[in-house]
Amino acid sequence: MAAFGSACLILTLVVALYGIGASLVGASRGRADLVASGRRSVFAVTGLTITAFVLLESMFLRDDFSNEVVATHSSTTTPLFFKLAAAWSSQEGSLLLWLLLLSIWSSLVLFLVRRRLKDVTPYATAVLLGFAAFFAALMVFLEPPFEVLPVVPTEGTGLNPLLRHPSMMIHPPMLYSGYTLFAIPFAFAIAALWVRRVDAEWIRSTRRFALAAWIFLSIGILLGARWSYAELGWGGYWAWDPVENASLMPWLIGTAFIHSVMIQEKRGMLKVWNVTLILATGILCLLGTFLVRSGILQSIHAFGASTLGVPFIVLITVLIFGSIWLVTSRRAMLRSEHSLDSLWSRESVFLANNIVFVGLCLVVWWGTFFPLISEAVTGDPASVGPPWFDRYVVPLTIILVLLSGIAPLIAWRRGTLANARRNLLWPTATAAVALVVLLVAGIGERPWALAMFVVAAFVLAAVVQEFWRGTVARRAMADESVPVALAQLVRRNRRRYGGYLVHAGVAILFVGVAASSAFQDVVDTRLQVGETTQVGAYDVTYVEPVARLVIANDDLERIEFGAKMRVERDGEYVTTMTPSRGFYPSRAVVAFGPIGRFFEGEATSEVGLRAGRLRDVWIAMTPDIQQLEPIIERGDRVFSAAAGKLSPELEATALATALRGITTQYLEDPPPATFRMHVSPLVSWMWIGAILALLGGLTAVWPGGPDAAGRRVRAGYAARVAQDLGRA
Amino acid sequence: MDPSRKRQVRLVVALTAAICLAGALMITTFSAASPERIPSQLIAGAEPGKTYKLGGKVVDGSVQRSGDTMTFEMKDPKGGATVPVKYAGAVPDPFREGREVVVTVSKQGNTYVAERDSLVTKCPSKFTAEPKKS
16 A cells, blocks of 8 residues: 555656646647646646545554554544544645645646636646646655555554644645645746736736635634634744744735735736735745744754755745746836826825735744844844834734725725825724724723724724725615625625725734733732632632543543633622643653653643633643652552553553542642633634634635626726727 | 936835835844853853843753742753753743753853743644654
């Protein structure tokens, strides 16, 4: 089976290389048969990759520990759900997942453009197959997912307990989908530059892929934030960790791209800018994968140990210089068809938004790579922390949110004063009212948060006004009821109104971010049973200890120590939470002893979380297990004395009894535990805003529509006529 | 002024502004950053009161908790010299003896006192590949 899997990957590499050659030769010599053959190679690569991926997953499901990847990332006791996810917790498996998603999206785009862009597509095919060949080569030569172990272990290592969370199932595939989907417009941009066909057709054909990439990447980032907030016991949704930044950078530039292409479609401007943005996005996606998989930023020493560092660096360097050469050599034909008419126009607001996005990305890039830069410049590695990021990112984000409210209100080409008065009056009035109310409420002491709230009020009012005016206009024309008119309005112009929903969602999200970071109450404390502490407006009491053995799949999975906490507000009962910490046994039985190994392995926090509309109460606890150490040591001594004298069943029973003794001891004489408690306002607004934004994104990207095809034809015709008129 | 000249002027102005801003960002970073050190470098020369990002392995058996503070020793990733660290605040889940952590410290007397909540471990996705090829 393993040989079959390896063969699939080798064949993938061969077919991909053949497809590159066939596409390029076919396109340059005008051989339609070779071009078609290149296209079919993509489908073949997809088939082969799916086979290899299914094979790897089936090995995980069958607990085939002869495969090294399975043996080091799964075990018979790993729940089914996590066996599937364990495949991409490994380096090898995540490379295979990347290749799988890339080939699926490539097939989809080639199917969708089969009757269009005949001159561009073969080159785009070659670029996409180039990526496929790169990842296939990594797996064939450096990180084989089907390596057979000489000695087959009876049991695997198991999935790292920290990764045993439902997010593990969705978070990585979402991020990778985002990365690989951005490869599609990237490939078409390169191809369009190559054949010097730089009108907006490649943008139109790959627009949905860019939007879908944006949605997937957003979901991936948000799930990561949610995971670290609710589960990992870190207590924050964002920490400016290099791994987080790695996914944020392509998101920022990709978002700028989605906005600026509208100007090229509508006005034929910013062509150089657009190709630069999408080329940068594609490269940042690779860079993101590289940062996470090579460990270069964790420490420079990890880089040398990683087998992936050098190939990625080479590919990224080639792509950077290739992109620069392509854009500079084609700059003459990338000249704008129009120039900016006025600084007070939608084009210029879009341009400003783009500059802010790029600025944000530069800040994040600089901060992320600073340790390497600093070492190169001063010979001394140094790094920057969250305060440094906040200092630059906060003001830029406020400007960005404000622009997202202004842009839809200003006319293309040249806004007039009358137009500004008509459109800006209500949003500005709303923002002014919000400012006064918030100042009266005493929010003024946190100026950044205040600014964000006011700006968000402006954006929300602008979005509501747009929906309102559109609905009123439809009702005037078509005599529809309000809900029908609203639904028709969105359905007829999904991209526009979907975009407005995204803006509203983002504004709500940042209200949540501003509120929860500026007005959070944090308490670290150590409590005995019965003691109470105050966090914000809440009184939290340690009611009683909790300790239990958790059995999963007939195996003792972990020992859990927790605390039952009563939360009260103004003397009234609010809720009871049970934060806990689970101790997973280490595999090193010999080194730590059969009981001690439970306390030397991984430990994970289950936080207590009560999410409310206005406030989240969040509690994490760390039990003090030092008191238990004498018992643990005594138990281990007993077991080592009895080693070999007990039958395996008897030993298992004795072990269970001993561990139960430890939990009983903990319950009877509970040591004080350390708690970290947060009361954070409006965190739920973040998730609500995020969901709204994603719904908006889906609205914009949803295929088809009542007369979408007809409209496309008409729009294409209109564009051609306009172009001809422009030339005449 | 003819339009192409005007465009050139605009471009130069915009580029100059961008370069100045980027330059300011870059220069301020150097003063805002805390140097990264490993234990043996701190022993060789740490200025009292200056903050450092200390990276290294937590020494096995060195973690002691008392009250809500914790003390432990850190050694170079490749072993060798150790320094004592005193820490208060939240401890991330992946924190274990023998694992690599980064913590922001300043020298006070003979121990290194950590900033509250400054302890970070690596993202869990890092550990899975660790035991294998090293």
